[in-house]
Amino acid sequence: MRVEDLDMDRVRAADGVEARQLADLRALGLLWDGAPVRQSERLDAYRDAVASLPTYECFCTRREIAEAASAPHDGYRAYAGTCRDLTDAQRDARRAERAPAIRVDARGARFTVLDEHAGEVTGVVDDFVLVRGDGQFAYNLAAVVDDVDAGVTHITRGADLLSSAPRQAWLTSRLGGVPATYAHIGxxxxxxxxxxxxxxxxxxxxxxxxxxxxxxxxxxxxxxxxxxxxxxxxxxxxxxxxxxxxxxxxxxxxxxxxxxxxxxxxxx
Structure with missing residues (x-):
């Protein structure tokens, strides 16, 4: 059982949201092995993962990304690599204006996953965010690190996330894991x-x-x-x-x- 609480604010955490959700699962007979794993307690693992990857700082706003990117796919706009080749002087100047996000430098990699519904699905891996501008680790990073550490072999989730599978499976392989078999459902x-x-x-x-x-x-x-x-x-x-x-x-x-x-x- 993994509790993905990186975005949970203190008010909701103190209100017992997690305890109620786990109690509901137990009441339905959905049980798990061991104690729940909380992402908020695994920050060191995420830092180590970021340090092991090729990365660069990104200073783009959402508007700039939308204007530079191609049409969104399933609501996601692939990053065009705008900040990848900035000079040191340009980075220093932009860092004075805003805190950067950290992106992985995928260099246009392509990766194929196996889905129980869609079969083999190949996608281009864009330079997605690993650490947000506010210092928060991104879901794409934290979930993959947790999957690798837990040895996850099968992932079942909503069909709207199918386009993210090649990106996350590529990251899994870069972190030394074996990509899971997917089943994206309605x-x-x-x-x-x-x-x-x-x-x-x-x-x-x-x-x-x-x-x-x-x-x-x-x-x-x-x-x-x-x-x-x-x-x-x-x-x-x-x-x-x-x-x-x-x-x-x-x-x-x-x-x-x-x-x-x-x-x-x-x-x-």
Missing amino acids: LVTNARGERLAKRDGAVTMRDLGGYPADVLAALSDSLGLGPCRSTEEALAAMPGDQRFFSGVRFDGAALAQEPATASTISTT
Whole structure:
């Protein structure tokens, strides 16, 4: 279990958000080995990883990056390498104006990953950010360092992150790890069929009435396994071959007002 808390502010941390999330997972029967690993406690590992890579300082603003980059792909704008070849004098001048981000110098590398849905996916590795201008380690760095240290072999996540896989797998190999096998699956959407987001409101186990078996039954039913009321039952219902869903529509408001059913969480 990894707690990705680099962006968690002190107010939320003190409010017990992590404890409630872990309690909800346990209530659903989703357990893990050992104590949770918190990214906020692994900063030295991230520093060591950055020190082992070819990097350069970047002073570009988001607007400058958007103007210099090609059209965004899945919402991501590849960096054009604007600051890669700055002179020492130019860096000194810009450093006086703003704190730099640290980018990896990938030199236009290309990398191929294996995805259970899409097959082989090859992408160009742009010079992505390792350390933000505020000194915070970037997700692309921290997640990969953690995956390498944990020996992660399979990654299942949303289809919107497929284009990031070659970039992260390349970094995995540069850090001495073996790239994982991926399965990018359909996103969870709201009642209107739009990507589920924070604006749709936070839905916790308590918001849903506090009945883990009902919630688990709805989740498993949305995957075509039937309304399983325990993780053991859901595992037994899984087919022998690997099967992935294309997406799930989630109506949190309806689910909070009635017992969890397939009518409030459904496969799309």
